Every structure is written in C-alpha cells, then in structure tokens.
Amino acid sequence: NAGVTQTPKFRVLKTGQSMTLLCAQDMNHEYMYWYRQDPGMGLRLIHYSVGEGTTAKGEVPDGYNVSRLKKQNFLLGLESAAPSQTSVYFCASSYSTRFPSGANVLTFGAGSRLTVL
Amino acid sequence: DQQVKQNSPSLSVQEGRISILNCDYTNSMFDYFLWYKKYPAEGPTFLISISSIKDKNEDGRFTVFLNKSAKHLSLHIVPSQPGDSAVYFCAAKKVGSGNTGKLIFGQGTTLQVKP
DSSP, X not given: OOOEEEEOSEEEEOTTOOEEEEEEESSOXXXXXXXXXXXXXXXXXXXXXXXXXXXXXXXXOTTXXXXXXXXXXXXXXXXXXXXXXXXXXXXXXXXXXXXXXXXXXXXXXXXXXXXXX | OOSEEOOOSEXXXXXXXXXXXXXXXXXXXXXXXXXXXEOTTSOOEEEEEEETTOSEEEETTEEEEEETTTTEEEEEESSOOGGGOEEEEEEEEETTSOSSOOEEEOOOXXXXXXX
C-alpha cells in the first residue's frame, strides 16, 4: 500500500519559473491537503480539497494554485516561483467523517523539498 | 500570529525516563487537538488526539493532557525509548471548520532519547 505519494522529492527552480507538484493517494480518501513546512513555523495549510472537482484556500494560499480533477490526485502549482516559496511541501489526505477523530487524522506523503534561487 | 505554540524547540531525555512535550494555544475556539510525530525524510504521522470535552487521553506509553483554562496541552511519553526520537508537532482544529483536517500546527519540538 503506497499511501500518499509525492513527486518530485526534490526540485531547484529559478525565480519566475513555474512547476507543478504532484500528489497521489490510493486510500480512496475524500479530503486532500497541501501544507508547507518552514523552520520555526510548523506546517501551514496552503490549499485543500473536500472532494473531486473542489478546492479551497487555506492559511497561506497566495502564489499557489491547485486542481483536483481526479479523486486520487491533488496538484499544487507555482506559476511564478519566488525565493519565499523555498520550503518543504507535504501533501496529505483524510477520509470524510462527521467525527474529528477521523477527518483530522491526516496521512502525509514524504514531502517535496523545493528551492527557489 | 502563532495560535499554537511549542516554546521548546528541543528536549533531551534518558531512555526509560518520562518525556513531557508542551503546547500552548491562544484561540479559545479550538475544540480538538492532535499530536503528530515526524522522522527525518518522512511525513508526519498521527500519534494521539484529544477532544476539548476531555482532559486526558491515553494510548499505551502516550498520554495527552488538556488544561483548557490554561490553554495548555502536554504529551507524556513513559517510558521513553530511543525510537521515540523525532520531531513532535502539536495541532489544533477550530470549531466551525468542519471535520476537514484544516489544522493549525505548532512549530514542533525535537525529542532526543538517549540510550
């Protein structure tokens, strides 16, 4: 069972370049998320999706776009990368339930380290 | 504005002793709290959680305590083992955010358990 798979694991970009981070989950989870982790900041929610075809903004959405065309995939795009977007990005998923003990138990991918020069 | 704070960046304990990781929060609208554990080069994994209607939840060697009046929670690991060495994140969910995993995370505390 792969769980949550992120590609690529590492990427170096120049300022102004664009790229897409791919996330795939094989657990049939309804919800998917993109978080970024920065030193001293913990993890911060960028965007999330509660189902196929839906997306919503999180805590720090500026400079990012997302798409959820298929239930198992959640894509994070950077249209014009900036040095402030240098970070480790984590994709996560969880299942839909009325109980917080379920939906808030996130399964994370291993992370994608992005450096913007 | 850090709504969930882990003020100790690191903690070192001896194997077999108790590890106590602390977390403070500022928003009284949080109603559910979780601890995640993260090893290097891996994603965080869920460890234990507690609802705001409780003050304690226990799972094996791990116990989480919640003090709502002080807006403080702590994770106790007894006894600590070298395999517990990791970064621990405290996270909280706001009332009204639905059950959608929109969590607010603390900065993390790196625990080192020495053999």
